[in-house]
Amino acid sequence: xxxxxxxxxxxxxxxxxxxxxxxxxxxxxxxxxxxxxxxxxxxxxxxxxxxxxxxxxxxxxxxxxxxxxxxxxxxxxxxxxxxxxxxxxxx
Numbered sequence: 001x002x003x004x005x006x007x008x009x010x011x012x013x014x015x016x017x018x019x020x021x022x023x024x025x026x027x028x029x030x031x032x033x034x035x036x037x038x039x040x041x042x043x044x045x046x047x048x049x050x051x052x053x054x055x056x057x058x059x060x061x062x063x064x065x066x067x068x069x070x071x072x073x074x075x076x077x078x079x080x081x082x083x084x085x086x087x088x089x090x091x
Contacts, residue, residue, distance in 0.1 A: 003062050003063070007062060007065065008062065010065070010068050010069070010072065011060070011062040011068055013072060013076075014060060014068045014071040014072050014075075014076075015057055015060060017071060017072060017075045017076050017079055018053050018054075018056060018057040018060070018071065018075060019057065020079055021053050021075055021078075021079065022050055022053050022054055022057070024082065025046050025047075025049060025050040025053065026050065028046050029043060029046050029047060029050070032046065056071070
């Protein structure tokens with residue numbers, strides 16, 4: 001199967017979405033590590049989720065349109081909510 005421009009665009013968007021989530025988790029981990037009394041359980045949870053995201057990103061394949069759509073739907077929506085909460089646009 002030859003990938004179309006739309007397939008390639010969706011694949012790249014899904015990989016970027018996961019990369020953003022990995023970066024967000026890196027920031028949350030760094031923030032927690034810098035706290036006077038880091039929450040060890042929270043750090044373990046954040047690191048586990050970051051690993052899951054990295055594995056998902058590495059396993060994503062351009063021919064798996066269902067998984068690409070799932071990633072964009074699930075993680076794309078969460079990313080939009082996160083951005084709205086942390087970086088609201090000026091009115």
